[in-house]
Amino acid sequence: MSAHNESILREPLITGENITYSKITDDILAPVENKPNKAWWIGFTVAALFALLWVVSISYTFWTGLGAWGLNKTVGWAWDITGFVWWVGIGHAGTLISAVLLLFRQNWRNSINRSAEAMTIFAVICAATYILAHLGRVWLAYWCFPLPNQFGSLWVNFNSPLIWDVFAISTYFSVSLVFWYTGLLPDIATVRDRAAGLRRRIYSVLSFGWNGSVKTWQRFEAVSLILAGVSTPLVLSVHTIVSFDFATSLEPGWHTTIFPPYFVAGAIFSGFAMVQTLLLIARKVMKCENYITMFHIESMNKVIIVTGSIVGVAYLTELFIAWYSGVEYEQYAFLNRVSGPYWWAYWTMMTCNVISPQLFWFKKIRTSVMASWILSIVVNIGMWFERFVIIVTSLHRDYLPSSWVMFYPSVVDVCLFIGSIGVFFTLFLLFLRVLPGIAIAEVKLILKSSSHQEKQKLIREQKVDTEHAEFYQKSLIKYDSVSQPEYVNA
Amino acid sequence: MSNTNYILGHFENPDDLMHGIEKLQENNIGIYDVFTPMPIHGIEAKLGIKRSRLPIAAFCFGLVGTLTAFSMVYYMLVYDWPMNVGGKPAFAMPDFVPIMFELTVLFGAFGMVFTFFYANHLFPGRAPRVMDMRATNDRFVIAIDIQSNPYPEKIDNLLKESGAVEVKHNDRKYVSYE
Numbered sequence: 001m002s003a004h005n006e007s008i009l010r011e012p013l014i015t016g017e018n019i020t021y022s023k024i025t026d027d028i029l030a031p032v033e034n035k036p037n038k039a040w041w042i043g044f045t046v047a048a049l050f051a052l053l054w055v056v057s058i059s060y061t062f063w064t065g066l067g068a069w070g071l072n073k074t075v076g077w078a079w080d081i082t083g084f085v086w087w088v089g090i091g092h093a094g095t096l097i098s099a100v101l102l103l104f105r106q107n108w109r110n111s112i113n114r115s116a117e118a119m120t121i122f123a124v125i126c127a128a129t130y131i132l133a134h135l136g137r138v139w140l141a142y143w144c145f146p147l148p149n150q151f152g153s154l155w156v157n158f159n160s161p162l163i164w165d166v167f168a169i170s171t172y173f174s175v176s177l178v179f180w181y182t183g184l185l186p187d188i189a190t191v192r193d194r195a196a197g198l199r200r201r202i203y204s205v206l207s208f209g210w211n212g213s214v215k216t217w218q219r220f221e222a223v224s225l226i227l228a229g230v231s232t233p234l235v236l237s238v239h240t241i242v243s244f245d246f247a248t249s250l251e252p253g254w255h256t257t258i259f260p261p262y263f264v265a266g267a268i269f270s271g272f273a274m275v276q277t278l279l280l281i282a283r284k285v286m287k288c289e290n291y292i293t294m295f296h297i298e299s300m301n302k303v304i305i306v307t308g309s310i311v312g313v314a315y316l317t318e319l320f321i322a323w324y325s326g327v328e329y330e331q332y333a334f335l336n337r338v339s340g341p342y343w344w345a346y347w348t349m350m351t352c353n354v355i356s357p358q359l360f361w362f363k364k365i366r367t368s369v370m371a372s373w374i375l376s377i378v379v380n381i382g383m384w385f386e387r388f389v390i391i392v393t394s395l396h397r398d399y400l401p402s403s404w405v406m407f408y409p410s411v412v413d414v415c416l417f418i419g420s421i422g423v424f425f426t427l428f429l430l431f432l433r434v435l436p437g438i439a440i441a442e443v444k445l446i447l448k449s450s451s452h453q454e455k456q457k458l459i460r461e462q463k464v465d466t467e468h469a470e471f472y473q474k475s476l477i478k479y480d481s482v483s484q485p486e487y488v489n490a
Numbered sequence: 491m492s493n494t495n496y497i498l499g500h501f502e503n504p505d506d507l508m509h510g511i512e513k514l515q516e517n518n519i520g521i522y523d524v525f526t527p528m529p530i531h532g533i534e535a536k537l538g539i540k541r542s543r544l545p546i547a548a549f550c551f552g553l554v555g556t557l558t559a560f561s562m563v564y565y566m567l568v569y570d571w572p573m574n575v576g577g578k579p580a581f582a583m584p585d586f587v588p589i590m591f592e593l594t595v596l597f598g599a600f601g602m603v604f605t606f607f608y609a610n611h612l613f614p615g616r617a618p619r620v621m622d623m624r625a626t627n628d629r630f631v632i633a634i635d636i637q638s639n640p641y642p643e644k645i646d647n648l649l650k651e652s653g654a655v656e657v658k659h660n661d662r663k664y665v666s667y668e
Contacts, residue, residue, distance in 0.1 A: 021503075021527060022628035146566060155566040159575075164588040171596040178603050185612070190527065190626040192618065208607065209616030212625050214537060216610050217529040222542040223606050230552075230595045237595075241588055444528040448503065 005449070008464040008472050012452035013108055014443065015481040016290035019453055021444050024291075025190060028438045031286050032191060036433055039285045044429045050422020057415035058133060066136050068412040075395045075407040080130045082387040083417050086270065087127035087424075088169070088242055089263075089383065092235050093271020094120025095176060098183075099231035102224065107450055108299055110442035111291040114187075115282060115432075116275050117180040122427040123274070124173045126420045131169070133416070161244035168241040172234060179227045185210045186220070187436045239267045246390065253333035253394035256321065262314035266383060269307035269353070272300050273379035278428065280373045282437060289481040291438055294367055298478065301366040304379065308357035311386075315354060333394055341406060342393045345385050352382025367478040452482065493661040494642055496522065498622050499632040499649035504530050506653035507630040511536055513652040514632070519645060522635040525625035544602055544609075551601025552594045559593035560586060619664045629656075 031040075061068045071078055094116040101109035132138050144166045146156050156163050189210035192203035210216065243263035246254040276297070283292040322334040337346045356378050360366045365375075397404045431437070448454055459469045476482045501507040507530065514521060521537060524530075534541075563586045567573075572580035607613060625631045632654075634645055642659065649657050 020628065025527075025627050146562065154573075155571055158563045158567055158589060159582055159585045161588075164592070167589050167592040171592040175595060175599045178599055182603055182606075186527075186626065189618065189620075193620060193623045193626045204618055205615045207618060208612035208614055209618045210612065210626075211618055211620050212525045212527060213523045214526075214530075214533055214539060215523075216612075217526065218534050218539060219542050219544055219606050219610060221529050222544040223602060226545055226548045226602055227599055230548075230598055233591075234595045237588065237591055244588075441528040448505075 008455055008458060008468045010450065011295040011475050012450060012455055013111065013293065013295060013446055014291060014451035015293055015479060017453060019290065019447065019451055021447065024443055024447065025440055027288070027290070028436050028440050028443070029191060029194070031432055032434065032436055033194070040429065040433070044426065047422050047425035047429055050419055051426040053415050054419025054423050057412050057419055058129065060412060061133055061416065062138060068410060070408050070410040070413050072405055072407070074403045074405045075392060077391050077395065078407050079409050079413040079417060080134045082384065082391055083420060084127045084130040085242055085387045086384050087123045087420070089239065089267035089270045090274045091120040091123035091127065091271065092239060092267040093275050095231050095235040096268055096271065097275070098179065099228040099235065102228040103232060107446050108296050110446055111438050112275065112279060112296055113442070114183065114439040115279060115437045117176065118431045119275060119278060119428065120176050121180060122424050124169065124176065125427070126424050128169065128173070129420065161241060161248050164241045165245055168238045172238045175231060175234060179231060182223060183439060184435060186212060186441045187439060190440055191436065236264055239264045251394050251398055252329040253337070253390065256318065258314055258317055262311065265307045265310040265314065266386060269304060269311055270380060270383035272303050272307070273376040273383070276300050276372055276376035277380060280369055282432065286432065286437060288438060291443055293481055294479045297369065297372055298367050301360045301372055305357050305360040308353060308379070312354035315350065329399065336397055337389055337393045340393065340397070342389065345389050345393070349382055349385040349389050352378045353386060369480065494636050494659040496621065496660045496663060497634045497636060497642060497645050498658040498660060499654040500624070500656040500658070501630040501653060502655050504630060507632065508533070508536065510632055510649060510652040510654060513648050517648060519634060519639050519648070522633040525621060525631045525633065527626050527628060544606060547605045548598050548602035552598030555593040555597025556590050558597065559590040563589055621660070621664060622658070623665060
């Protein structure tokens with residue numbers, strides 16, 4: 001894989017002139033080795049302020065109890081579980097990029113996997129805070145684990161999906177963390193060997209003494225492959241189990257077998273949208289246009305359109321099956337979603353998730369940085385509403401009309417949600433400062449096979465078909481990191 | 491030259507490196523180790539390094555996880571404290587599956603990664619045993635032990651012939667120790 005034979009027809013994964021191995025190191029480590037620029041400080045300050053808001057609102061929740069939220073007797077799950085599922089879903093794209101795309105040998109993952117994995121970890125942290133907060137008495141969180149009766153409870157109920165969720169989310173978090181950190185070791189070693197003084201000491205501890213010998217790399221590759229192999233079913237199982245939290249109940253609108261695939265598709269959909277939101281900014285601020293190219297952006301947009309369409313089909317299937325089932329509670333649940341008091345949430349969801357991603361069928365839109373970024377935000381909003389619709393509209397009017405209520409979020413609910421976004425961005429911005437945001441070793445791996453300069457060299461040396469060469473040159477039109485005359489004349 | 495213990499040949503790209511290895515092997519010069527900034531595919535075969543047995547370790551750890559999960563849930567729900575919920579059987583096998591799966595993955599992943607760390611002596615705070623600082627950046631380095639190959643000039647020439655951009659003679663094995 002180091003050097004050989006990639007078809008000239010494939011678009012380049014690395015653009016730019018005179019890219020050498022040392023230039024890759026310099027470029028990627030620039031944000032780590034230099035003082036942060038103004039954009040970073042502005043972003044960090046804003047994010048940290050919101051994170052502070054989170055600290056205040058979560059502290060207030062712990063202090064007063066769940067009464068601080070807008071929950072009531074009928075709607076016992078609302079913004080918190082919506083936030084939880086939203087964040088867990090966002091996290092899934094990281095694992096998908098790092099594991100599934102590795103198994104499928106998609107080399108374009110190499111420059112986006114690191115930051116996507118970091119995103120996974122931070123998103124799962126945000127998700128976990130909701131779950132812990134929703135326990136009410138967070139200091140008794142260890143009751144979720146199977147502890148003997150002397151602790152004051154029976155064994156946990158292993159027949160309950162909520163307990164499966166405890167195991168799934170904690171396994172997912174810890175395995176993702178290990179996967180991410182193992183992948184980071186060679187890159188931390190790179191930082192270490194270029195640093196001096198205290199920085200070197202710190203990175204030396206963090207690098208675990210990595211030295212890049214043959215045997216180390218060989219075992220490293222084995223570990224990466226096996227971890228990818230186990231993470232793939234893991235990521236599917238996690239969101240499947242999250243959907244079981246709903247699907248195994250008897251609540252109209254939740255009790256459906258379509259939930260696992262529908263949730264998994266939704267998770268990938270929202271995750272890729274969040275990767276897009278973050279990376280489009282990061283590539284600009286970190287000046288990584290040569291490594292995260294238009295091909296990467298377009299590929300992610302294609303994943304978004306596929307998963308968005310799957311989600312759309314799932315919505316329609318749900319509607320059809322509700323009608324076809326003949327169960328009046330099920331039918332009412334969906335009628336209420338579409339035209340009840342929360343109709344605006346349902347139609348926001350439909351517009352943001354099903355209709356607007358279809359714009360990516362147009363090549364102009366899918367290869368435009370601005371349009372991709374705006375649509376990624378739209379998808380994020382839509383997926384938040386999806387979870388809100390599923391949770392709140394099912395609960396607020398289920399069986400007994402005498403218990404029907406509306407849900408109104410409290411100020412704390414809102415602050416907690418906005419704050420968790422702040423926590424996420426604070427962590428992500430810190431990550432970009434202290435650790436390489438792109439997997440250096442993995443980008444080096446594809447330099448000789450998939451870079452623009454190597455392909456140009458092949459064309460100059462006339463080693464490829466002229467027709468193929470022309471096709472290749474034409475495919476470069478969409479790249480914003482390749483200047484126009486370069487391909488017109490070549 | 492008498493102080494030299496290790497000769498390091500620096501190459502600029504993996505193809506030259508592979509060429510260098512071939513050249514040395516043709517001349518029966520033993521290679522101590524090769525340090526690279528990225529994995530080089532096919533290098534293990536060339537250097538005669540055996541396939542990693544980590545996947546086997548992962549499988550065993552995974553199996554331990556499956557069995558742990560099954561026996562734990564079985565003990566708790568069926569043996570120690572069976573509960574009668576509407577007459578349903580306590581041994582509800584399908585409900586055990588998610589936990590068994592999660593613990594398989596957890597044990598397999600952690601077991602394998604820690605085996606990897608153990609086998610390669612990787613742990614936080616370990617002094618990095620780096621023979622050349624640029625081997626993690628942009629150089630592909632072949633290290634040759636002079637004790638077992640006591641003809642430095644020949645090695646120098648071979649390395650240069652095969653495309654080494656720099657040849658270093660080190661008296662210390664690890665340059666990373668300050």
